Amino acid sequence: MPQAGSARGRQRGWAAVITLLAVLIVAVMAGILLKQQVPSRASASRAGLGAGAPGAANADAEGTSNPMERARSLEKTVQQQAADLDKRIDDAVK
Numbered sequence: 001m002p003q004a005g006s007a008r009g010r011q012r013g014w015a016a017v018i019t020l021l022a023v024l025i026v027a028v029m030a031g032i033l034l035k036q037q038v039p040s041r042a043s044a045s046r047a048g049l050g051a052g053a054p055g056a057a058n059a060d061a062e063g064t065s066n067p068m069e070r071a072r073s074l075e076k077t078v079q080q081q082a083a084d085l086d087k088r089i090d091d092a093v094k
Helices: 004-037 041-046 054-062 067-093
Strands: none
Touching (some): 004 067
16 A cells, blocks of 8 residues: 555655756746847947947937846746746646
8 A cells, every 4th residue: 555645755856846947947048038138248349339339328218228127127027937837837737
């Protein structure tokens, strides 16, 4: 006769694996999004968007160079993707 405690332990083990996998996927996606949203210094300098460049003032007026706004946008994107991933996992389990 199987022990009830061992089955519960295996379920917790699988839940931990799935949770770690979801966290890993979200971390990779966040890294990719961060690289896409934050231009590298080399590409910014090639584009002439240094600190004193005329394009820098336009970027401030649009709000695209505000680090807090970019961080909030990235946070919302990551949260939405995490929710979508949770939904897909739940749908796959059913």
